[in-house]
Amino acid sequence: MNEEEKRKVIQRLEKEYSQRYKKDIHVGTEKAMPGVLFGYGLDLSRCIGCRRCVYACVEENNQSLDPQVHWITVLRFKKGDKWMDLENSEKYYNPQQVPEPGYFYMPVQCQQCENPPCVKACPTQATWKEPDGIVVVDYNWCIGCRYCMTACPYGARRFNWGEPKRPNDKINPDTHYLGNRPRYKGVVEKCTFCIQRTRKGRYPACVEVCPVGARKFGNLLDPESEIRYAIEHKRVFRLKEDLNTNPKFYYFFAYGR
Amino acid sequence: MKYYVENFLIALQQVAKGNKRYFIWLAFLSVLIATGIIAYIGQVEKGLITTGMRDQVSWGFYISNFTFLVGVAAAAVLLVVPAYVYHFKPIKEIVLFGELLAITAITMCIMFIMVDLGQPLRVWHILPVIGGMNFPSSLLAWDVIVLNSYLILNALVASYVVCKFFTGKEYKMSVIGPLVMISIPLRSASIL
Numbered sequence: 001m002n003e004e005e006k007r008k009v010i011q012r013l014e015k016e017y018s019q020r021y022k023k024d025i026h027v028g029t030e031k032a033m034p035g036v037l038f039g040y041g042l043d044l045s046r047c048i049g050c051r052r053c054v055y056a057c058v059e060e061n062n063q064s065l066d067p068q069v070h071w072i073t074v075l076r077f078k079k080g081d082k083w084m085d086l087e088n089s090e091k092y093y094n095p096q097q098v099p100e101p102g103y104f105y106m107p108v109q110c111q112q113c114e115n116p117p118c119v120k121a122c123p124t125q126a127t128w129k130e131p132d133g134i135v136v137v138d139y140n141w142c143i144g145c146r147y148c149m150t151a152c153p154y155g156a157r158r159f160n161w162g163e164p165k166r167p168n169d170k171i172n173p174d175t176h177y178l179g180n181r182p183r184y185k186g187v188v189e190k191c192t193f194c195i196q197r198t199r200k201g202r203y204p205a206c207v208e209v210c211p212v213g214a215r216k217f218g219n220l221l222d223p224e225s226e227i228r229y230a231i232e233h234k235r236v237f238r239l240k241e242d243l244n245t246n247p248k249f250y251y252f253f254a255y256g257r
Numbered sequence: 258m259k260y261y262v263e264n265f266l267i268a269l270q271q272v273a274k275g276n277k278r279y280f281i282w283l284a285f286l287s288v289l290i291a292t293g294i295i296a297y298i299g300q301v302e303k304g305l306i307t308t309g310m311r312d313q314v315s316w317g318f319y320i321s322n323f324t325f326l327v328g329v330a331a332a333a334v335l336l337v338v339p340a341y342v343y344h345f346k347p348i349k350e351i352v353l354f355g356e357l358l359a360i361t362a363i364t365m366c367i368m369f370i371m372v373d374l375g376q377p378l379r380v381w382h383i384l385p386v387i388g389g390m391n392f393p394s395s396l397l398a399w400d401v402i403v404l405n406s407y408l409i410l411n412a413l414v415a416s417y418v419v420c421k422f423f424t425g426k427e428y429k430m431s432v433i434g435p436l437v438m439i440s441i442p443l444r445s446a447s448i449l
Contacts, residue, residue, distance in 0.1 A: 018419070031422060037402040065307065098348055113415040119393055120391075120394040120395065120396060121394075121396065121397075123378075123383050123390065123391050123395040123396075123397035123398045123401070124382040124383050124388060124390070124391060125390075125391045126382070126389075141293060141381045141382055141389070142374045142375075142376065142379075143374050143375070143376050143380060143382055144305075144374050144375020144379075145370075145373065145374055145375075146316065146373075146375070147395065147396065147397050148313045148316045149312070150315065150316060155312070155313070157312075158312055159305070159306065159312060159315060159375065160375070161304055161305050161306035161310065161311070162305075163304055178394050182396070184376070185304040185375065186304055186305060186374070186375025186376045187375060187376060188375075209281075210258055217345035248342075
């Protein structure tokens, strides 16, 4: 596709969305900035399991509200348990108040692997890794076979099982073609590090909302960035490193436990 | 050509002949098919949410049926090996039934994959040239190639043999032999 064709597609989509949601919706096509490779840090010693990130993400990224689609899952582990056993963690914890004594929390979202298994599994090349390291999905090319969901070792991908429903007044009009533009029934979606924000130099919504500052975000190629500081000075680890997916999502404990 | 078409029509009339039990069986199968079609219309309208699958279990009955039927289709390979490799006469006629079974099983395989798709109308995206087939890294791309070529091969072999049988001639091994031999690796690939 050349630039002219792309512009036409964007115009068509904007018109379609504006008619459907009765307000002006901008679909951006910002390209990856040169010399940028996004990385994410998450301080497990600070996370209190409040799920504010989950709902800030839903507000920002135009997910379906009925049926609910969340891109972030917060896992709860009992302190002292064999906790890397992700499959046996508690996803649906529902206490009166967080943090609960004796537990700790680990939010999991798309790990933006450098060697993403989902991209290999996609039969139509509807998902790929951008130059700035974000794995994206083209919602107009995805056929909904869900091979990528099966391939993903982190369970980070979500499927629109029903028609995505979101009231007109809850639509975020500032969207990106590869990110938070409204989705269709029967396509796969996932965390894009808020591509519509980060490509303009802003933080992802989950980083902004985190009340305890557990979430760090930055450019892995910039030696002065927050994320590089965390990698160099804290004991970081990545999920399921043995699978050679090479995630750009670093977990660490800022305070030794 | 006209000769074959006429004979095909005569053969087709055999479908409408049978006793009471045969028609009861046909009616039963039609009811099953109608139920499936009605259920699928509901699924197209509301999305795959009607299947009860969720993000945690994103593949269900459709994919398990698909893999099972691939196995059924591939099982014909066990008939071909003794018949054509070791020239074991008594089993040779059964090979044809194996081929026919393979055709039905492969057809069902493709249909199960189709109903499992969230956007069935975009299925052309998976084809090479007009779509964007992710070959060789994607498993489903392999399935598309293997299943379709296996279906075509089986249809060729079976229709050739049935045609010859109907006109009362002996089929030539030199015609179907190579095709059957090509289909063996395809079957093995489809199991994998």
